[in-house]
Amino acid sequence: MPSNKGLSSLRLDIDRSSPVPLYHQVAQGIEAAIRSGKLAPGSKLDNEIALAAELNLSRPTMRKAMDELVRSGLLVRKRGVGTQVVASQVKRHLELSSLFDDLQVSGKKPTSRILSFSHIAADEAVQDMLHLGSGARVYHLVRLRLMEGKPLALMENWVRDDVADLDERTLTERGLYEVLRAAGINFRLAQQRIGARTCNDYEADLLGVQPGSALVTMDRTAVDDIGRNIEVGHHVYRADSYSFEMTLVNR
Amino acid sequence: MPSNKGLSSLRLDIDRSSPVPLYHQVAQGIEAAIRSGKLAPGSKLDNEIALAAELNLSRPTMRKAMDELVRSGLLVRKRGVGTQVVASQVKRHLELSSLFDDLQVSGKKPTSRILSFSHIAADEAVQDMLHLGSGARVYHLVRLRLMEGKPLALMENWVRDDVADLDERTLTERGLYEVLRAAGINFRLAQQRIGARTCNDYEADLLGVQPGSALVTMDRTAVDDIGRNIEVGHHVYRADSYSFEMTLVNR
DNA sequence: TCGAAAAGTTTGTCCTAACATTCGGTCAAA
DNA sequence: TTTGACCGAATGTTAGGACAAACTTTTCGA
Numbered sequence: 065m066p067s068n069k070g071l072s073s074l075r076l077d078i079d080r081s082s083p084v085p086l087y088h089q090v091a092q093g094i095e096a097a098i099r100s101g102k103l104a105p106g107s108k109l110d111n112e113i114a115l116a117a118e119l120n121l122s123r124p125t126m127r128k129a130m131d132e133l134v135r136s137g138l139l140v141r142k143r144g145v146g147t148q149v150v151a152s153q154v155k156r157h158l159e160l161s162s163l164f165d166d167l168q169v170s171g172k173k174p175t176s177r178i179l180s181f182s183h184i185a186a187d188e189a190v191q192d193m194l195h196l197g198s199g200a201r202v203y204h205l206v207r208l209r210l211m212e213g214k215p216l217a218l219m220e221n222w223v224r225d226d227v228a229d230l231d232e233r234t235l236t237e238r239g240l241y242e243v244l245r246a247a248g249i250n251f252r253l254a255q256q257r258i259g260a261r262t263c264n265d266y267e268a269d270l271l272g273v274q275p276g277s278a279l280v281t282m283d284r285t286a287v288d289d290i291g292r293n294i295e296v297g298h299h300v301y302r303a304d305s306y307s308f309e310m311t312l313v314n315r
Numbered sequence: 316m317p318s319n320k321g322l323s324s325l326r327l328d329i330d331r332s333s334p335v336p337l338y339h340q341v342a343q344g345i346e347a348a349i350r351s352g353k354l355a356p357g358s359k360l361d362n363e364i365a366l367a368a369e370l371n372l373s374r375p376t377m378r379k380a381m382d383e384l385v386r387s388g389l390l391v392r393k394r395g396v397g398t399q400v401v402a403s404q405v406k407r408h409l410e411l412s413s414l415f416d417d418l419q420v421s422g423k424k425p426t427s428r429i430l431s432f433s434h435i436a437a438d439e440a441v442q443d444m445l446h447l448g449s450g451a452r453v454y455h456l457v458r459l460r461l462m463e464g465k466p467l468a469l470m471e472n473w474v475r476d477d478v479a480d481l482d483e484r485t486l487t488e489r490g491l492y493e494v495l496r497a498a499g500i501n502f503r504l505a506q507q508r509i510g511a512r513t514c515n516d517y518e519a520d521l522l523g524v525q526p527g528s529a530l531v532t533m534d535r536t537a538v539d540d541i542g543r544n545i546e547v548g549h550h551v552y553r554a555d556s557y558s559f560e561m562t563l564v565n566r
Numbered sequence: 567t568c569g570a571a572a573a574g575t576t577t578g579t580c581c582t583a584a585c586a587t588t589c590g591g592t593c594a595a596a
Numbered sequence: 597t598t599t600g601a602c603c604g605a606a607t608g609t610t611a612g613g614a615c616a617a618a619c620t621t622t623t624c625g626a
Contacts, residue, residue, distance in 0.1 A: 085608080086609080086610075087609080087610090123613095124610070125611075144620070145618085
């Protein structure tokens, strides 16, 4: 007698009139059940057909919902065997959002001090990374991010100037990504590189650490939904206060 | 006059008798076309229906192929508009593989020096991370990874002992993941955290750097296809020789 | 008793068929 | 000149069915 878990006990009520796709509603419902413990780590789910029938959905829709959770690392599947909840508590996937957004979600109160803001001609390296022609102009920002008064990150960004109007005051109280999204930009992907190095005297002073302390470095290029390279950033974080968490998924 | 690109010029011949799924064959074909430049960065693809017809596939299959490329960051889609090749050259996604595998693919010749190998009782922290009961035993490895004779990484791993038999000689010439895969383990996901710190005298000596140099740190837990936590690792890399590249995708 | 074959279960792939939603542009009305 | 309605085009969602492949369990024969 298998201990398969149906979803009936979860009260997964889906709203067919909602603009939220059914598969996403289902995925969110199951995710909530896993995170709240109603679906125990390691427990086996009913098969796709039974679950679909239980929710009055087609199998493709049910499967797409489960795909979402497999991709985010909450479920694992094996052909001929079934689908299980992953044993360990999986943190949320590394999101394509700015640090500012990350910290807001986690309930902290980040502030931003703008050290430099200018509208300048892009040098060759920036032109290349943003795929701009020669003579193009960009916004250049250097910001210090603080969390509850404590310096956390030093961020230098170059933003193409033909997608939004930036000004210094707005950026003080809103994250860069928030401002750009409000301007109608839909970020789709970012390529980034994470590494480390020791800090110099200038950085040590701003971040409030000893010269020679370790820094986490992050270089990023962000792309929107029509393939434009919107922004490149070079950020350094205090290694004692920041690290990157992510879940890698195969297949 | 749109400059939409069909795929006919690409000679995408798909083999319906192959065990490789059609959508994956198509995805690989398009990826190859992009990476080779036959599909120019920024160019717009034909619509899904036309492409499907061109390859004698159904639209869902075509769509699934494109999904793969969207998820890996090579294409971007926008409803009502179309699908484009991303402007920038996207590196391969951060894979769930060991460093050893990574370097092999890139054509380098990594070697491994085993500093310590033992079969020991798991302490409480390891028991917890691998979800083992008290009294469980694990393999414990400390390895130094060298690339062309140059030290690159210092790696400490704990592996549960009920899934494979490990021995010191095999691990010298094969990567840990390779050995575990050969034992029938299908890795599905890994949760990892990347950070930085400065190195101590012991690490400096082994890695051939000055004490106080920057290190990239990586902590990882790997999970297989039936939800078992197989291995936890704590690795440190020379910051001047290693960094993590990845592509984040929204949606 | 043990190993091989068969049957059953479950996920994986592929197809056809609609309809919905969003975007970009055109064109007419204010 | 600007606004609004409409239309075509493209991606997004949902359904239902059929078969394939991998794995587990049971059954059967030596």
